[in-house]
Amino acid sequence: MYEPERHQMVSTMRQLKEWGLLNPAGGAISVRASDDRMVISTTGSASRRHWRISNADHIVLDMDGEIVEQTAGLGVSGTPLHLALYRMLPQAGAILHAHAPHSLVFASLGREVPSVTARCDALSDIPCLAADDHRIKREYRDNPRPLVIPAGMIQRPEVAVINLLHYEPLALRHIAPRSGELAYHAIAFTLYRHGVIVVARDIDEAVDALFRVEESAECALRQAALTGGAIHSNRLFRSGA
Numbered sequence: 001m002y003e004p005e006r007h008q009m010v011s012t013m014r015q016l017k018e019w020g021l022l023n024p025a026g027g028a029i030s031v032r033a034s035d036d037r038m039v040i041s042t043t044g045s046a047s048r049r050h051w052r053i054s055n056a057d058h059i060v061l062d063m064d065g066e067i068v069e070q071t072a073g074l075g076v077s078g079t080p081l082h083l084a085l086y087r088m089l090p091q092a093g094a095i096l097h098a099h100a101p102h103s104l105v106f107a108s109l110g111r112e113v114p115s116v117t118a119r120c121d122a123l124s125d126i127p128c129l130a131a132d133d134h135r136i137k138r139e140y141r142d143n144p145r146p147l148v149i150p151a152g153m154i155q156r157p158e159v160a161v162i163n164l165l166h167y168e169p170l171a172l173r174h175i176a177p178r179s180g181e182l183a184y185h186a187i188a189f190t191l192y193r194h195g196v197i198v199v200a201r202d203i204d205e206a207v208d209a210l211f212r213v214e215e216s217a218e219c220a221l222r223q224a225a226l227t228g229g230a231i232h233s234n235r236l237f238r239s240g241a
Contacts, residue, residue, distance in 0.1 A: 006055040015066035028097040042073035065150020079153035091182040094121040099195040102217035120216035130192040131166035138178040
């Protein structure tokens with residue numbers, strides 16, 4: 001099912017890998033295939049396959065996470081967040097998650113990526129949604145409790161709990177109110193210690209936004225190196241000023 005969508009997803013991830021925005025530590029791509037279906041990359045595509053994937057390395061799910069068509073493994077651990085974003089953002093047509101090197105630096109500190117370039121201004125500063133995954137996993141292992149995990153994703157409750165009970169509510173609070181922005185541009189945010197997520201109307205728009213975020217993150221880090229730690233979002237830097 002959905003061969004054209006699968007083909008574009010494979011091509012996109014190969015290009016992102018070539019451009020240094022995707023690594024085998026993780027990542028994901030999904031598209032809204034219809035009003036009630038999503039195609040998403042499968043677990044292991046990054047770590048085990050090193051993104052050497054084919055059209056078969058995706059799974060089709062309904063918007064509750066139930067399996068519609070399975071041609072390889074199960075959906076990635078972030079499947080609940082992808083599903084939640086499609087439900088809360090009706091215009092969303094594609095989602096990219098990448099461990100891109102420069103934005104990941106900001107995510108590792110729980111800091112927003114500042115917009116320091118003209119190309120990133122449309123997206124504004126990129127917020128970080130913060131959940132202490134290390135603590136959450138430890139507490140769940142020490143005190144496990146029942147979770148309703150979508151059938152179409154890897155069944156690891158200590159991982160699913162982060163998305164279901166922490167990141168989904170954070171997205172509902174901070175990202176859902178921005179739904180109207182998708183009529184004009186993508187919406188991007190980072191997850192604490194876990195990389196960047198871009199939500200857009202289609203894959204091409206998502207890729208463009210990912211480049212904008214990563215470009216701004218790289219420039220901000222280089223600014224800090226040149227200025228002794230200061231980052232200037234929208235003013236000229238004057239030495240000693």
